[in-house]
Amino acid sequence: MKLYYSPNACSLAIHVLLEEIGKPYALRRVDFSKREQYSAEYTVINPKSKVPVLERDGGGLLTELPAIAWYLARANPQANLLPADIEGEARALELIDYLVATVHMRGFTRIFRPENFSPTADDKEEVQQAGREIIRQGFDIVAPALSGQDYVLGAFSIADAVLFFLEFWAVRRVGMTLPANLDVHLRRMLARPAVQRALAGEGLE
Ligand SMILES: N[C@@H](CCC(=O)N[C@@H](CS)C(=O)NCC(=O)O)C(=O)O
Incomplete structure (x- = not known):
């Protein structure tokens, strides 16, 4: 592959x-x-x-x-990497779709590519601020899933890998403070050997 x-x-x-x-x-x-x-x-x-x-x-x-x-x-x-039951699999896809389609594409992309959202350079700050709000709302929606459990669906799954890169971007690329549950999740992810190898492979720490 x-x-x-x-x-x-x-x-x-x-x-x-x-x-x-x-x-x-x-x-x-x-x-x-x-x-x-x-x-x-x-x-x-x-x-x-x-x-x-x-x-x-x-x-x-x-x-x-x-x-x-x-x-x-x-x-x-x-x-x-996925719950074995159909309900768990559907929940994983539900979460991933929200994280990618909304938090990434509507939130972070507003910050990284504001010109994609307004033809006027003067709107840059407003566009980026709207992106931050979408991210913040998204994180607040996801955070309760981590109350009392280590990973968003209980056991580690593909949904955690997706949440991870967004948490990592928020802290490293945008300088945002994460909700407490997501901050703990990010640290837990950073402690996984597979995550450490992937970051090292991309020249990130
Ligand atoms: N819907 C796509 C989005 C992928 C995406 O936006 N990738 C970005 C990097 S995070 C990209 O390749 N951007 C290059 C560009 O837009 O020029 C997916 O889920 O894979």
């Missing part, structure tokens, strides 16, 4: 999951600073010009973080 990634992009969640699974995989960096995601070579891999992309051993390419996370969990049941 090969992961197309960019350091400290949302592909970090998939990188963590590959480390949790523990099978051999290759990494292929997509250099955003050179706008490589828009290159002719890369748009053959992903016409959406995004990471992550997972190239499976059979050669099939898979895009979209939630789909890749779900695929890796189902293809590697021995890694216990």
Whole structure:
């Protein structure tokens, strides 16, 4: 398997999951600073010009973080990355969709790419502030799931890897203070050897 990634992009969640699974995989960096995601070579891999992309051993390419996370969990049941029951699996997907579609795409993207949300540069501060509010609301909605348990669905799952990169971004890229439960979750994630290997593999600490 090969992961197309960019350091400290949302592909970090998939990188963590590959480390949790523990099978051999290759990494292929997509250099955003050179706008490589828009290159002719890369748009053959992903016409959406995004990471992550997972190239499976059979050669099939898979895009979209939630789909890749779900695929890796189902293809590697021995890694216990998803609850075994249908209710638990649905809850994992419910949470991941909210985290990616709302907290990442509507929240963090407003901060990192304000120009995508307003044609006027003067609106930058307002757009970014709205992004912070969306993130804060999202984190407040998710935080109670961590009351009295170590991981969002009880046992470690793909949902924790997704929550992790958002917590990591909030602290390291935006300088936000996390709700207490998420702060503890972030520390717990940072203590996992698989997370440490993924961060080291991307040149992050
Ligand atoms: N819906 C996509 C979003 C992926 C995404 O937004 N990736 C960002 C990095 S966090 C990206 O590749 N951005 C490159 C660009 O927009 O130029 C998914 O879930 O995989």
